[in-house]
Amino acid sequence: xxxxxxxxxxLPDLPALTARQELPLSRIALDKRLTLLSEEDRExxxxxxxxxxxxxxxxxxxxxxxxxxxxQRQLKEIKSPALRQLVEQxxxxxxxxxxxxxxxQSGSQPEHFYGSGRWTGFIRRHWQEPLxxxxxxxxxxxxxxxxxxxxxxxxxxxxxxxxLWKELLFVERSFHFTLETLVCYVxxxxxxxxxxxxxxxxxxxxxxxxxxxxxxxxxxxxxxxxAFEEALR
Amino acid sequence: xxxxxxxxxxxxxxxxxxxxxxxxxxGCSLAGQAxxxxxxxxxxxxxxYIGISAMPSSQSIYGxxxxxxxxxxxxxxxxxxxxxxxxxCGLALMFSAIYQGRSxxxxxxxxxxxxxxxxxxxxxxxxxxxxxxxxxxxxxVISADLPV
Numbered sequence: 001x002x003x004x005x006x007x008x009x010x011l012p013d014l015p016a017l018t019a020r021q022e023l024p025l026s027r028i029a030l031d032k033r034l035t036l037l038s039e040e041d042r043e044x045x046x047x048x049x050x051x052x053x054x055x056x057x058x059x060x061x062x063x064x065x066x067x068x069x070x071x072q073r074q075l076k077e078i079k080s081p082a083l084r085q086l087v088e089q090x091x092x093x094x095x096x097x098x099x100x101x102x103x104x105q106s107g108s109q110p111e112h113f114y115g116s117g118r119w120t121g122f123i124r125r126h127w128q129e130p131l132x133x134x135x136x137x138x139x140x141x142x143x144x145x146x147x148x149x150x151x152x153x154x155x156x157x158x159x160x161x162x163x164l165w166k167e168l169l170f171v172e173r174s175f176h177f178t179l180e181t182l183v184c185y186v187x188x189x190x191x192x193x194x195x196x197x198x199x200x201x202x203x204x205x206x207x208x209x210x211x212x213x214x215x216x217x218x219x220x221x222x223x224x225x226x227a228f229e230e231a232l233r
Numbered sequence: 234x235x236x237x238x239x240x241x242x243x244x245x246x247x248x249x250x251x252x253x254x255x256x257x258x259x260g261c262s263l264a265g266q267a268x269x270x271x272x273x274x275x276x277x278x279x280x281x282y283i284g285i286s287a288m289p290s291s292q293s294i295y296g297x298x299x300x301x302x303x304x305x306x307x308x309x310x311x312x313x314x315x316x317x318x319x320x321x322c323g324l325a326l327m328f329s330a331i332y333q334g335r336s337x338x339x340x341x342x343x344x345x346x347x348x349x350x351x352x353x354x355x356x357x358x359x360x361x362x363x364x365x366x367x368x369x370x371x372x373x374v375i376s377a378d379l380p381v
Contacts, residue, residue, distance in 0.1 A: 003263075005263055005266035005267040005270065005338050006266045006267065006269050006270040007270060008267075008270065008342065009266070009267040009268070009269070009270025009271045009274070009338070009341055009342050009345065010269075010270035010271070010273040010274050011270075011274070012274055013345075013346040176335065176339070177267070177338060177342075
């Protein structure tokens with residue numbers, strides 16, 4: 001098992017998701033540090049990340065059944081049991097939210113519903129129950145269902161992200177400088193990135209702060225001052 | 234058979250030094266790697282990170298002292314005792330150095346995030362050091378009863 005003492009100690013702390021104003025390092029800087037990973041571990045990280053945070057830019061026209069089969073195939077390729085479990089849980093939540101949304105569409109039938117994880121069969125069997133009969137097993141689903149009913153998609157995503165953040169932090173702290181620690185950090189970074197992008201005002205404020213910092217930096221202002229001085233001579 | 238017993242005595246004589254040094258190498262390397270990473274992320278307090286990463290080197294010093302305390306003319310009468318005390322003390326020093334290195338790496342990682350808990354974060358490493366001191370002191374005490 002590879003241990004990444006230097007790499008993990010070189011990563012800045014990610015404060016709580018809700019307290020976030022800006023990211024402590026850019027994705028480019030993070031990727032530069034991740035070059036310290038072995039090729040095999042980098043491949044594992046990419047696989048986990050693509051399942052946990054599917055790229056928004058990718059247009060996916062796959063039918064649900066095909067997509068679920070693809071997820072299952074990729075899950076088998078994840079070597080760490082802890083990471084596999086994290087991704088499975090993430091996909092299960094995605095399945096549950098998809099079931100809530102799918103049920104609201106008129107004419108949707110449970111037998112046409114496909115999803116990943118333990119609850120798919122349960123969802124089909126208890127399609128008409130408000131929380132698919134999972135009230136006692138997954139109390140957090142009740143909170144998400146309430147937000148879904150109100151149509152508060154942003155709050156729903158924020159609540160789910162906060163829940164996932166806590167889960168990731170728990171797993172991250174259970175390992176000692178291993179790939180699991182690092183992957184959980186990168187996944188939390190992804191959640192923070194999404195949270196920041198979802199808040200327009202915060203994103204604008206971060207942009208202003210960044211431009212002010214850049215304009216105040218001597219590397220940029222000194223050559224400009226010199227250029228003005230030369231022009232005035 | 235006599236030669237084997239004498240070889241065991243020699244192993245016990247040099248064991249605390251060699252095993253302690255192996256432990257210190259690994260421990261300092263683990264803590265040093267974490268310190269190197271923390272240097273990249275912090276603006277100040279670099280000296281203390283390097284200082285912590287050298288903590289597991291004390292086990293080598295204990296090993297040297299135990300080696301000198303055990304050093305005597307090897308005979309068939311004292312070789313088994315020297316072997317037992319030296320090798321067991323060496324193993325204790327080696328494992329304590331490795332695990333102290335891991336504790337130091339964690340201390341560096343958390344004190345980088347919150348510098349005010351620097352002292353408290355070193356407590357686990359200090360406790361591990363305490364066990365190394367037990368192994369060291371009692372090796373000296375018990376070696377006094379070995380035939381010269």
